[in-house]
Amino acid sequence: MARAFLLLMCCALSLMSNPVTEKIWATNLAFYDYLSANGVDSSILADLDDETFGALRTILAQTPYYEHRDEESGALLHALIPIGDERQISVYYDGERYQVDIIPVRYFVVTETLNAALENSLQYDLSQITGNGKLSSELTSIFEAKIDFRRDLHKNDRVGVIYDRKIRLGRTWGAPIVRSALIETRKRRLYAIYRAEDESYYDETGKTLANLFLKYPTQFHKISSGYLPNGRVHPLLGVIRPHLGVDFAAPKGTPVISVADGVVRFRGCQKSCNHGYGKLVIVEHKNGWESRYAHLNGFASSLAPGSRVKQGQTVGFVGQSGVATGSHLHFEVRKGGQTTDPMALRDVRQNGLNGRQLERFLADAKSALATLDYLADSPESGVTRITAARLSKSGATN
Numbered sequence: 001m002a003r004a005f006l007l008l009m010c011c012a013l014s015l016m017s018n019p020v021t022e023k024i025w026a027t028n029l030a031f032y033d034y035l036s037a038n039g040v041d042s043s044i045l046a047d048l049d050d051e052t053f054g055a056l057r058t059i060l061a062q063t064p065y066y067e068h069r070d071e072e073s074g075a076l077l078h079a080l081i082p083i084g085d086e087r088q089i090s091v092y093y094d095g096e097r098y099q100v101d102i103i104p105v106r107y108f109v110v111t112e113t114l115n116a117a118l119e120n121s122l123q124y125d126l127s128q129i130t131g132n133g134k135l136s137s138e139l140t141s142i143f144e145a146k147i148d149f150r151r152d153l154h155k156n157d158r159v160g161v162i163y164d165r166k167i168r169l170g171r172t173w174g175a176p177i178v179r180s181a182l183i184e185t186r187k188r189r190l191y192a193i194y195r196a197e198d199e200s201y202y203d204e205t206g207k208t209l210a211n212l213f214l215k216y217p218t219q220f221h222k223i224s225s226g227y228l229p230n231g232r233v234h235p236l237l238g239v240i241r242p243h244l245g246v247d248f249a250a251p252k253g254t255p256v257i258s259v260a261d262g263v264v265r266f267r268g269c270q271k272s273c274n275h276g277y278g279k280l281v282i283v284e285h286k287n288g289w290e291s292r293y294a295h296l297n298g299f300a301s302s303l304a305p306g307s308r309v310k311q312g313q314t315v316g317f318v319g320q321s322g323v324a325t326g327s328h329l330h331f332e333v334r335k336g337g338q339t340t341d342p343m344a345l346r347d348v349r350q351n352g353l354n355g356r357q358l359e360r361f362l363a364d365a366k367s368a369l370a371t372l373d374y375l376a377d378s379p380e381s382g383v384t385r386i387t388a389a390r391l392s393k394s395g396a397t398n
């Protein structure tokens, strides 16, 4: 009995003196340097396949990670360093040498509901309720084609969300997965229901929510250059320059349309019509998006800075103004001033469900819609857990 007690004491003590510590990955710390700082021979990286080796370079600055060290020597026994929400690097000492693996992050998931009446802003209010800004970021990207978050939301507008929260080592982990959501503005309810088959959100009638942009701004016969942010040899200048848009080769005079509703911010030539973009139109859209149409031959006659354009409205005509080889449209999309690959934006040509797909979707969406309406009608703001915790993947947590 006494011996058992002593044994328990010893283990409790050794657990206490042998803790796993949480650390923060320093900005600009390379994995290679982390290994050498811990006396780990980097030859262990030689056996890794290309994918694993590539993953070692994707550790984000300020990522929290875990270390387990020998209590006497301080030597590293085990480190777990996340790369994204789903995977982590495991470095461990197997008694003879160090090993490196990429393994899944195991976490628990609970389904929760949130309901709120807006007081300040979606971002602020949801951060107050959930403890971080991730749920409001998810909602912003789901609804951004439907709602201008800078203008359309007002005090006492309502929000209802059903989402999966990930929990790792007792704390919220990564971004939540929104199952369905409702935003009520000016007494109008907008719904988003997640459909797992295509990982997309639809409204309560089965129409897609992702229709901010049309895919193509003009009729073209080929894409002569894609989005190459890291550079290509410039066809006229012969130097390596990034290509921050997509080039559509098309005959001179082909109409160019705005890919989304917006306001014309610029119409003209920046330095001169023989430089850079040549004749250029910049259209500003909801939520910090803008689109640019360059090397135009001319502009649509109705177009003036400050005028509103509808999705699909002609803004100009394909040409060869500025620095351009051949007649083509240079098309650029930016968000918050940063360029992004226009071809990676979601396509709206397939903009809704129909037939059997629609029937099944509507049947599946019923209970979520009822829950969302209930959330929007309930007077208090808050979070309610509606399922027990379940493990993300089979096996033990780590």
Ligand SMILES: [Zn+2]
Binding pocket: 225, 243, 245, 246, 247, 329, 330, 331
């Ligand atoms: Zn171009």
